[in-house]
Amino acid sequence: xxxxxxxxxxxxxxxxxxxxxxxxxxxxxxxxxxxxxxxxxxxxxxxxxxxxxxxxxxxxxxxxxxxxxxxxxxxxxxxxxxxxxxxxxxxxxxxxxxxxxxxxxxxxxxxxxxxxxxxxxxxxxxxxxxxxxxxxxxxxxxxxxxxxxxxxxxxxxxxxxxxxxxxxxxxxxxxxxxxxxxxxxxxxxxxxxxxxxxxxxxxxxxxxxxxxxxxxxxxxxxxxxxxxxxxxxxxxxxxxxxxxxxxxxxxxxxxxxxxxxxxxx
Amino acid sequence: xxxxxxxxxxxxxxxxxxxxxxxxxxxxxxxxxxxxxxxxxxxxxxxxxxxxxxxxxxxxxxxxxxxxxxxxxxxxxxxxxxxxxxxxxxxxxxxxxxxxxxxxxxxxxxxxxxxxxxxxxxxxxxxxxxxxxxxxxxxxxxxxxxxxxxxxxxxxxxxxxxxxxxxxxxxxxxxxxxxxxxxxxxxxxxxxxxxxxxxxxxxxxxxxxxxxxxxxxxxxxxxxxxxxxxxxxxxxxxxxxxxxxxxxxxxxxxxxxxxxxxxxxxxxxxxxxxxxxxxxxxxxxxxxxxxxxxxxxxxxxxxxxxxxxxxxxxxxxxxxxxxxxxxxxxxxxxxxxxxxxxxx
Numbered sequence: 001x002x003x004x005x006x007x008x009x010x011x012x013x014x015x016x017x018x019x020x021x022x023x024x025x026x027x028x029x030x031x032x033x034x035x036x037x038x039x040x041x042x043x044x045x046x047x048x049x050x051x052x053x054x055x056x057x058x059x060x061x062x063x064x065x066x067x068x069x070x071x072x073x074x075x076x077x078x079x080x081x082x083x084x085x086x087x088x089x090x091x092x093x094x095x096x097x098x099x100x101x102x103x104x105x106x107x108x109x110x111x112x113x114x115x116x117x118x119x120x121x122x123x124x125x126x127x128x129x130x131x132x133x134x135x136x137x138x139x140x141x142x143x144x145x146x147x148x149x150x151x152x153x154x155x156x157x158x159x160x161x162x163x164x165x166x167x168x169x170x171x172x173x174x175x176x177x178x179x180x181x182x183x184x185x186x187x188x189x190x191x192x193x194x195x196x197x198x199x200x201x202x203x204x205x206x207x208x209x210x211x212x213x214x215x216x217x218x219x220x221x222x223x224x225x226x227x228x229x230x231x232x233x234x235x236x237x238x239x240x241x242x243x244x245x246x247x248x249x250x251x252x253x254x255x256x257x258x259x260x261x262x263x264x265x
Numbered sequence: 266x267x268x269x270x271x272x273x274x275x276x277x278x279x280x281x282x283x284x285x286x287x288x289x290x291x292x293x294x295x296x297x298x299x300x301x302x303x304x305x306x307x308x309x310x311x312x313x314x315x316x317x318x319x320x321x322x323x324x325x326x327x328x329x330x331x332x333x334x335x336x337x338x339x340x341x342x343x344x345x346x347x348x349x350x351x352x353x354x355x356x357x358x359x360x361x362x363x364x365x366x367x368x369x370x371x372x373x374x375x376x377x378x379x380x381x382x383x384x385x386x387x388x389x390x391x392x393x394x395x396x397x398x399x400x401x402x403x404x405x406x407x408x409x410x411x412x413x414x415x416x417x418x419x420x421x422x423x424x425x426x427x428x429x430x431x432x433x434x435x436x437x438x439x440x441x442x443x444x445x446x447x448x449x450x451x452x453x454x455x456x457x458x459x460x461x462x463x464x465x466x467x468x469x470x471x472x473x474x475x476x477x478x479x480x481x482x483x484x485x486x487x488x489x490x491x492x493x494x495x496x497x498x499x500x501x502x503x504x505x506x507x508x509x510x511x512x513x514x515x516x517x518x519x520x521x522x523x524x525x526x527x528x529x530x531x532x533x534x535x536x537x538x539x540x541x542x543x544x545x546x547x548x549x550x551x552x553x554x555x556x557x558x559x560x561x562x563x564x565x566x567x568x569x570x571x572x573x574x575x576x577x578x579x580x581x582x583x584x585x586x587x588x589x590x591x592x593x594x595x596x597x598x599x600x601x602x603x604x605x606x607x608x609x
Contacts, residue, residue, distance in 0.1 A: 059500065061496070061499065061500075081499075081502050081503075081504060082502045084500075084502070085500060085501050085502030086502075088500065089500065090496065090497070090500045092494075092496045092497065094494075096493055096494060096497070097348075097494075098492050098493070098548055099542065099548060100542055100546050100547050100548045101492070101547070101548040101549070105547075105548075105549060106493075109489060109490065109493060109501065110501070112486070112490060112501040112502065112503075113501060113502050115486075117483075117486065118485060118486060118551060119485065119486035119489055119551070120551070158497075161497075165501070
């Protein structure tokens with residue numbers, strides 16, 4: 001059923017910041033990778049290692065320092081802002097603070113790249129909006145005001161927004177942060193289901209390692225010294241990358257079962 | 266969309282009623298039938314009545330109408346672009362810029378040019394308008410420039426407030442070197458009034474506003490996207506820098522023009538957007554923009570009526586009235602908002 005084609009190809013990418021007085025702060029360099037559709041890819045790594053910088057660069061929020069990013073075989077710099085808005089949908093960390101806007105209105109803003117001058121939705125737009133709301137399972141909330149929703153519900157609204165945007169690629173920056181444990185699991189399962197059902201390329205950063213190990217199709221492990229290691233959870237367990245990241249005094253990682261054990265003695 | 270139409274119609278009726286009251290109210294009693302005849306061009310038997318309506322009451326009413334609408338739209342634009350409920354024309358220092366411009370012209374013309382501007386009449390008024398526009402546009406350009414360098418909106422607001430203080434300080438120094446009657450002219454300008462505009466100037470003012478207000482409607486989609494914050498707006502294809510510049514410029518020009526003709530009118534720009542959001546229960550600018558124009562016009566007409574109530578007769582400055590009415594509105598709306606919020 002799943003298509004599983006390569007949608008993003010990264011070649012010799014360097015990311016970081018071009019500060020003033022021609023000072024360049026390189027966060028990571030020589031990244032080579034591909035991301036596939038109908039897969040859930042999770043980006044892991046310690047705080048400050050550059051996960052957000054990578055996501056921001058892939059979303060074209062900040063320029064890359066060097067290398068190429070091909071999205072559907074077209075280099076990211078060759079996209080216009082309008083074309084990008086129909087190619088990449090994002091869900092950001094930090095909550096959207098709007099008053100007096102209903103869920104349906106907010107998800108409707110996801111149609112902006114397709115609507116005309118006044119941003120008015122037509123019947124087809126409303127169909128897509130309602131379908132998107134339905135896919136993330138919040139139909140009951142569709143006329144509720146955003147300010148009355150819980151964090152998890154808001155997060156789902158933003159995912160519905162990204163679905164309404166009808167982009168082949170969706171990037172999410174820590175979508176499981178600030179959620180309680182059952183909501184975290186539900187969120188990851190939802191994203192995995194969406195990748196399969198809607199043939200989306202879903203790439204997200206997270207700190208929930210144990211969840212990612214069990215649900216993700218592919219993991220990207222980002223490390224200051226070793227760069228980015230990419231593979232399925234099984235592959236990264238076998239080649240020791242996960243063990244290196246997790247294991248320290250009192251914490252052990254079992255390669256066979258992909259379990260993390262904390263020694264309480 | 267349909268559920269907003271009755272509310273809009275109610276506002277239009279209120280404006281019509283206020284408009285008529287504004288024409289009726291005054292120290293000279295003119296029968297409604299004669300007012301009507303004068304308005305439709307038939308004229309009245311009394312030349313005095315003709316003059317009062319055409320040269321005084323009608324210009325004042327029209328000025329309040331478009332001035333109120335302009336200030337309200339400007340306030341809404343600032344609150345959206347800065348994502349801050351306390352943003353408004355006066356908070357960003359744009360009104361202070363106008364005051365500074367006027368202070369320079371009024372206060373320095375006496376001490377440097379040797380002519381008290383307050384004695385120049387028509388030319389003096391025009392000079393004051395131009396000075397106010399130059400002053401507010403200068404501050405606005407500064408704010409636009411800073412907005413592209415500074416990331417946080419709060420920082421920008423603080424800078425706006427600081428510019429306001431700075432302007433006040435400079436005005437204080439200017440006052441120290443000025444003649445008594447020039448200071449009085451400046452203080453009177455600062456009290457705000459819808460009655461200063463008359464004749465050709467009124468036609469020009471209303472004409473400019475009738476062009477600018479529809480133009481501001483062109484930014485509704487941009488403003489709706491800005492509500493989501495820079496990240497999401499950008500991802501949906503919006504050029505953030507361009508959008509901010511457009512909205513701030515539009516808002517600044519509206520304030521500059523209104524302030525030039527009416528003086529710094531407080532609180533309408535701040536209060537009306539809150540009032541509209543609470544009445545219409547929406548954040549959609551396709552609704553809020555026209556709603557703010559109508560509510561702003563209605564509120565300005567109402568304040569003008571209060572200022573001209575029998576007994577006050579123009580003694581009460583419009584600014585005192587707008588503050589007396591605007592401040593409680595803001596307080597009430599913010600209180601209600603706190604109660605409505607559901608926090609987990």
